[in-house]
Amino acid sequence: MNILIHILITVLIIHLMDLSGIDVLWALLFGILIDLDHLVKIPLYVKQNGFSVIRYWNWRTPLQEPISLLWVIPLSVYLNTFVPVLFFLSHIALDYIKGFEKKPFFPFSNYTIKHRKNRFKHLEAII
Numbered sequence: 001m002n003i004l005i006h007i008l009i010t011v012l013i014i015h016l017m018d019l020s021g022i023d024v025l026w027a028l029l030f031g032i033l034i035d036l037d038h039l040v041k042i043p044l045y046v047k048q049n050g051f052s053v054i055r056y057w058n059w060r061t062p063l064q065e066p067i068s069l070l071w072v073i074p075l076s077v078y079l080n081t082f083v084p085v086l087f088f089l090s091h092i093a094l095d096y097i098k099g100f101e102k103k104p105f106f107p108f109s110n111y112t113i114k115h116r117k118n119r120f121k122h123l124e125a126i127i
Contacts, residue, residue: 003032003035005094006031006032006035006091006094007032009031009090009094010027010028010031010032010087010090010091013027013031013086013087013090014027014028019083022081023081023083026079026081026083026084026087027083027086027087029084029087030072030083030084030085030087030088030091031087031088031090031091032091034063034064034088034091035064035091037061037063037064038061040061041061060095060102062106062107064091064092064095065092065102065104065105065106066092066104066105067104067105067106067108068088069085069088069089072084072085072088073085101113101114
């Protein structure tokens, strides 16, 4: 999903929930900044594709798959706040609306959800 949409949705939820202090930091971290893991894949992209633009190239890492709830939920319990889980789930939901290939259990399984054209076209048009 486009980073601007992640920013808008995250800021909207922060505002609607009237979050403040450290909860805003957790919301921004798990709602937006989690996408910084894409920087790790830049060298691999350049090695495989040069500087040409490849549509639907898999930028995702295990950090952005539902399997990461195995560490996000315990972190939230430790921090005594639901904010990381809520914003992580909102981030994943936005990512899963888009029609890119996903591996929800990666790196433990290579099970893949394939791109299905027009599956969420009405949602993509709204978002």
